[in-house]
Amino acid sequence: MTNPSRPAAICLMGPTAAGKTALAMALAARGDVEIISVDSGMVYRGMDIGTAKPTPDELALAPHRLIDIRDPAQAYSAAEFRSDALAAMHEVVAAGRTPLLTGGTMLYFKVLRDGLALLPEADPAVRAQLDADAARDGLASLHRRLQAVDPVAAARITPGDSQRLQRALEVWLVTGKPLSQWHAEQPAPEPLPFDLRWFAVSPPDRAVLHERIARRFDLMLAQGFLDEVIALKARGDLHLGLPSMRAVGYRQAWLHLDGETDLPTCRDQCVAATRQLAKRQLTWLRSFPDLTWLDPSDISAPAQIIRHLPSGT
Structure with a gap:
């Protein structure tokens, strides 16, 4: 249900490689929408190719908030995301634009919607x-x-x-x-000061998504993904136990560079791990209420989102 008494915000979810960035860029080109990243990998500096971070040219056209805000040696929690996202949303609305939150970290979307559980700190x-x-x-x-x-x-x-x-x-x-x-045992969360409009983008055919995942990872390799991981390893202060290095693809590439796999095996492992991630993301999305599904190949997808916004937004 929508609530006209609160400012609207778009939440554009979807599995990895589904086409979220392209759709978000098309919406941002209107000039009245500003993108806030919802991606646990893109928060880290120096992790650009393997997280499919928008290119410098894309960021120049449509700046993304909550990208490059942490060093890979640091942790970034869901609680920090919620605080940072809400602050960014208030700033976007104050500037007269609509927040567009997009990414594939479903936990972050859940925490934004439902609030935070009062759990013990990490040990x-x-x-x-x-x-x-x-x-x-x-x-x-x-x-x-x-x-x-x-x-x-x-x-x-x-x-x-x-x-x-x-x-x-x-x-x-x-x-x-x-x-x-x-x-x-958690208490009910306080209502959000925003009216969230929920969308998911994904090809209807799972085989198409799998093909997109494989094609995108091959492009990452061609763009220098392994060189990116070599640079991260060379720092000396990173290891596979860190949240940043658990990102899909980075662990597999790290082990390849350690000599545990050859390149074709590494490539296949990365593609398989990314497909497993997409499967988990889709499972989560199918359980999500009040969700409008969009096909990335449908040229009317941006207009479908715009129609769900209040008039004048």
Whole structure:
């Protein structure tokens, strides 16, 4: 439901490689829309090719907020995103434009909509142990552990979703209380001061999305993705346990550069991991209420979004 008493904001979601950036750029070309990135990889400086960050030319045409705001050695939490996004949205509205939040980090969209759960802070020692357990026994073993202590959370988290899986186990190990119980005990969030309009862009045919993913990663390789990871490795202060280096593609490229895989295997692993990410994103989107789906090949897609905005926006 829309609420005319609050300023409108567009939320443009979708799986990776679906065409969100192109659609957002088309909307921003109107001049009355300003883009706010909702991407946990694009927040990091120096991670440009592998995150499909907009090019300098694209950013010159349509600046994106919340891009290049962290060093890869630093963490960036969902709580920080929500605070930064709301501040950016207020600034955009004050300038007489409509906020357009776009990206593929579904957790960020959820936190923006629902607020933050009051969860315990991260425990570096526990996380390091879980990383070691995952490296030794595999993520499927961690998922079985989660099923034993929190079957509700385990039903929502796939064995391949390493970050959510390890966070759920971390909460249990630190507090002795299941993550699902923490969520169930949360107070209702305060209403947002914005009227969010929700859209998702994705090709109707999953095979088309898979082809786009493969084609985009091959383009990343041609653009110098491995050189980007070489530069990150050469810093000496980054490692695979950092949230930044867990981004899809970076871990696989790092291991390739360590000699664990050849280039064709690395390429196939990156494409497969990206397809798995897209599958998780689509699963989340299909459970999302009040969502308007758009086909990236439909030239009327920008107009479909514009029609959902208040007159005069």
